[in-house]
Amino acid sequence: MKTRGPGTVYLVGAGPGAPDLLTVRAARLLGEAEIVFHDALVPKEILALAPNAKLVAVGKRSGRFSTAQQFINKQLLDAARRYRSVVRLKGGDPMLFGRAHEEIEFLAAKGIAVTIVPGVTAALAASAELGISLTRRGEARSVTFVTPRVGAGTSKSSWLQAALAADTVAIYMGAGQGSAIAQALIAAGKPGTTPVAVVENASLPEMSVSFTNLDGLRVLAAPAGPALILIGEVYREAAAALGLRRSASHAA
Amino acid sequence: MKTRGPGTVYLVGAGPGAPDLLTVRAARLLGEAEIVFHDALVPKEILALAPNAKLVAVGKRSGRFSTAQQFINKQLLDAARRYRSVVRLKGGDPMLFGRAHEEIEFLAAKGIAVTIVPGVTAALAASAELGISLTRRGEARSVTFVTPRVGAGTSKSSWLQAALAADTVAIYMGAGQGSAIAQALIAAGKPGTTPVAVVENASLPEMSVSFTNLDGLRVLAAPAGPALILIGEVYREAAAALGLRRSASHAA
Numbered sequence: 001m002k003t004r005g006p007g008t009v010y011l012v013g014a015g016p017g018a019p020d021l022l023t024v025r026a027a028r029l030l031g032e033a034e035i036v037f038h039d040a041l042v043p044k045e046i047l048a049l050a051p052n053a054k055l056v057a058v059g060k061r062s063g064r065f066s067t068a069q070q071f072i073n074k075q076l077l078d079a080a081r082r083y084r085s086v087v088r089l090k091g092g093d094p095m096l097f098g099r100a101h102e103e104i105e106f107l108a109a110k111g112i113a114v115t116i117v118p119g120v121t122a123a124l125a126a127s128a129e130l131g132i133s134l135t136r137r138g139e140a141r142s143v144t145f146v147t148p149r150v151g152a153g154t155s156k157s158s159w160l161q162a163a164l165a166a167d168t169v170a171i172y173m174g175a176g177q178g179s180a181i182a183q184a185l186i187a188a189g190k191p192g193t194t195p196v197a198v199v200e201n202a203s204l205p206e207m208s209v210s211f212t213n214l215d216g217l218r219v220l221a222a223p224a225g226p227a228l229i230l231i232g233e234v235y236r237e238a239a240a241a242l243g244l245r246r247s248a249s250h251a252a
Numbered sequence: 253m254k255t256r257g258p259g260t261v262y263l264v265g266a267g268p269g270a271p272d273l274l275t276v277r278a279a280r281l282l283g284e285a286e287i288v289f290h291d292a293l294v295p296k297e298i299l300a301l302a303p304n305a306k307l308v309a310v311g312k313r314s315g316r317f318s319t320a321q322q323f324i325n326k327q328l329l330d331a332a333r334r335y336r337s338v339v340r341l342k343g344g345d346p347m348l349f350g351r352a353h354e355e356i357e358f359l360a361a362k363g364i365a366v367t368i369v370p371g372v373t374a375a376l377a378a379s380a381e382l383g384i385s386l387t388r389r390g391e392a393r394s395v396t397f398v399t400p401r402v403g404a405g406t407s408k409s410s411w412l413q414a415a416l417a418a419d420t421v422a423i424y425m426g427a428g429q430g431s432a433i434a435q436a437l438i439a440a441g442k443p444g445t446t447p448v449a450v451v452e453n454a455s456l457p458e459m460s461v462s463f464t465n466l467d468g469l470r471v472l473a474a475p476a477g478p479a480l481i482l483i484g485e486v487y488r489e490a491a492a493a494l495g496l497r498r499s500a501s502h503a504a
Contacts, residue, residue: 125370141398
């Protein structure tokens with residue numbers, strides 16, 4: 001079912017993982033797509049919504065191998081010249097830690113039409129599962145979403161200052177860095193007793209949640225897969241109710 | 253079509269406004285609902301997805317009148333005792349500035365089952381429409397979502413520090429406070445030349461966008477409806493390309 005290009009490239013948020021947490025628009029575009037370039041982490045149940053499309057796995061958000069961005073850009077351009085409807089499917093939302101701008105700018109410079117479809121981001125899906133709001137009227141009125149680069153001092157962006165100043169913090173792509181993140185926050189003055197929730201696979205049947213605090217995060221084994229680290233006073237009650245992991249502060 | 257309760261209360265994110273930016277799950281639950289309590293701002297095209305439900309408007313996010321939270325809680329409880337499927341539909345996502353915890357805690361204490369369905373939040377929909385990512389690899393790795401209370405010095409939460417420390421800031425429910433927000437940020441040291449995008453009605457046909465900077469925001473007329481204020485260097489190119497409103501700094 002090939003039609004003549006140039007077509008449109010749809011940058012589509014795949015949401016947190018559950019197929020029915022796609023938007024209605026995203027589901028429709030997948031059904032109409034002739035070719036779909038997807039993050040390696042997008043579940044197969046979601047890809048099944050694109051029965052007529054050629055499926056191409058690109059990138060891997062938390063793995064060892066990832067397709068070079070320039071090569072993805074080139075593949076999208078070639079596809080747009082050949083197909084009418086090209087979907088680039090990204091986990092979560094494309095505009096939040098999705099590196100979407102690199103694809104948008106490249107395609108725009110080549111004269112390719114790009115349309116972006118937002119998605120449910122992981123922190124919102126995790127909050128729904130936990131039943132704990134990221135914000136609380138009068139108590140938590142700021143939430144910061146960050147991707148840390150622990151030890152990277154040369155960046156123009158300081159994730160640490162942003163994380164320290166917010167009432168609630170959602171750390172994306174922090175798997176494997178939990179200990180270093182906790183150490184950095186504590187060293188900068190955040191109390192070790194600050195509650196933490198680590199959520200893996202939010203919205204999927206295999207979801208897991210660990211409640212701890214920053215002292216505990218410092219010694220917590222790194223999750224195997226992608227995980228979201230949520231930090232803030234809003235998690236205190238839930239952590240207490242579920243039996244907060246003993247603080248590691250005595251051992252420090 | 254009344255069934256015997258107690259039923260489940262679904263706290264459902266209605267997304268930014270476009271009906272097809274609901275999640276598939278939200279659309280299904282609306283179709284099955286017997287009664288829907290909705291924010292006054294939820295578009296009628298979305299309410300039309302609940303043809304079998306009694307519709308009850310509660311709350312108003314940016315208006316003068318809002319139904320008292322205690323009264324909403326009581327209505328939800330009564331409905332859960334009478335109907336099998338009760339939907340509480342909130343603009344955007346329930347767990348981000350949705351005051352969901354007040355309803356969750358009340359219903360949980362009464363033994364009512366509550367299920368939360370996340371939604372696409374306004375800042376992500378606005379970013380999709382603008383074609384500008386909230387984050388940029390290596391340049392903008394933190395995004396803060398805040399609701400300001402300008403001049404409210406007694407809160408435990410400082411929106412200002414959180415906004416100052418982040419690379420990109422999304423201000424929710426800031427309509428009518430743009431000038432005061434800009435003044436506060438500038439007084440705290442944020443450069444008046446920091447780019448700003450003000451987005452009204454993201455995802456809807458009547459969407460409007462104004463690019464300016466903090467100096468300009470200080471003198472910009474307040475939007476009539478709910479607006480999202482986006483602040484950060486990621487908006488500089490777009491603002492420049494579209495003709496940045498002249499800085500008001502000369503007049504200051």
